[in-house]
Amino acid sequence: MTNKAKLLIVEDEQAILQGLMDVFVFHGYQVDSAMNGKIGLEKALSQNYDLILLDVMLPFIDGFSICNQIREKDLQQPIIMLTAKSSEQDIITGLTLGADDYISKPFSVRELVLRVESVLKRSQQQMEQNAVLSIANMRIDTANLQQLDCKIAQQFTRREIEILHYLQQHDQRPVPREELLEKVWGYRQAENIETRTVDIHIAKLRRKIEADPKQPKFLLTIRGEGYRLLSDASD
Ligand code: CA
Numbered sequence: 001m002t003n004k005a006k007l008l009i010v011e012d013e014q015a016i017l018q019g020l021m022d023v024f025v026f027h028g029y030q031v032d033s034a035m036n037g038k039i040g041l042e043k044a045l046s047q048n049y050d051l052i053l054l055d056v057m058l059p060f061i062d063g064f065s066i067c068n069q070i071r072e073k074d075l076q077q078p079i080i081m082l083t084a085k086s087s088e089q090d091i092i093t094g095l096t097l098g099a100d101d102y103i104s105k106p107f108s109v110r111e112l113v114l115r116v117e118s119v120l121k122r123s124q125q126q127m128e129q130n131a132v133l134s135i136a137n138m139r140i141d142t143a144n145l146q147q148l149d150c151k152i153a154q155q156f157t158r159r160e161i162e163i164l165h166y167l168q169q170h171d172q173r174p175v176p177r178e179e180l181l182e183k184v185w186g187y188r189q190a191e192n193i194e195t196r197t198v199d200i201h202i203a204k205l206r207r208k209i210e211a212d213p214k215q216p217k218f219l220l221t222i223r224g225e226g227y228r229l230l231s232d233a234s235d
Pocket of ligand 1: 011012013055056057058
């Protein structure tokens with residue numbers, strides 16, 4: 001499975017880049033590359049890679065900043081940082097910004113390939129777990145957009161699943177309508193008319209997941225703040 005994975009390698013040293021590309025192509029990966037931070041960031045944000053190998057010291061935009069911007073866009077593809085030296089501070093910075101792993105230069109190619117395989121395996125397991133959403137006493141198969149374990153399965157739309165997913169990922173706080181519009185719908189500027197769109201979807205979702213949609217116990221309105229999804233019913 002992981003052998004067809006698509007990698008992006010961002011590295012400005014030609015010899016290292018070429019060596020890495022050869023190795024991963026040899027191991028059956030699809031490989032794309034960028035030799036500076038600007039192109040690396042553009043590619044990372046516009047294309048769907050399974051994993052990104054990211055050098056720290058890069059022309060124009062450094063690897064930490066790229067990692068940070070990828071995570072700020074809520075993109076979850078695994079990132080392995082290539083740190084120049086085994087600088088503890090670099091490692092901590094990278095992991096804090098959301099990198100999944102790091103490897104210090106000079107590294108053994110064999111070890112790097114193993115790291116890539118293990119990070120990909122973890123991310124695949126994570127995706128499989130995400131395939132079932134457990135919400136409000138029901139389990140939802142997100143690939144088939146329907147409730148599991150019951151005779152007459154409730155159906156959901158792709159958008160509804162995305163809303164539930166986002167709220168569940170951020171269930172420690174209320175999520176403002178504007179944030180849902182930006183993260184789920186991809187709108188930049190929220191207008192009044194568009195926040196109504198969110199309310200309509202929430203109302204539909206409540207009819208599907210709440211025993212009494214007028215007295216929601218899971219999908220709550222927090223006045224003046226937004227919507228919050230609870231994993232256990234509120235009283
Ligand atoms: Ca470099």
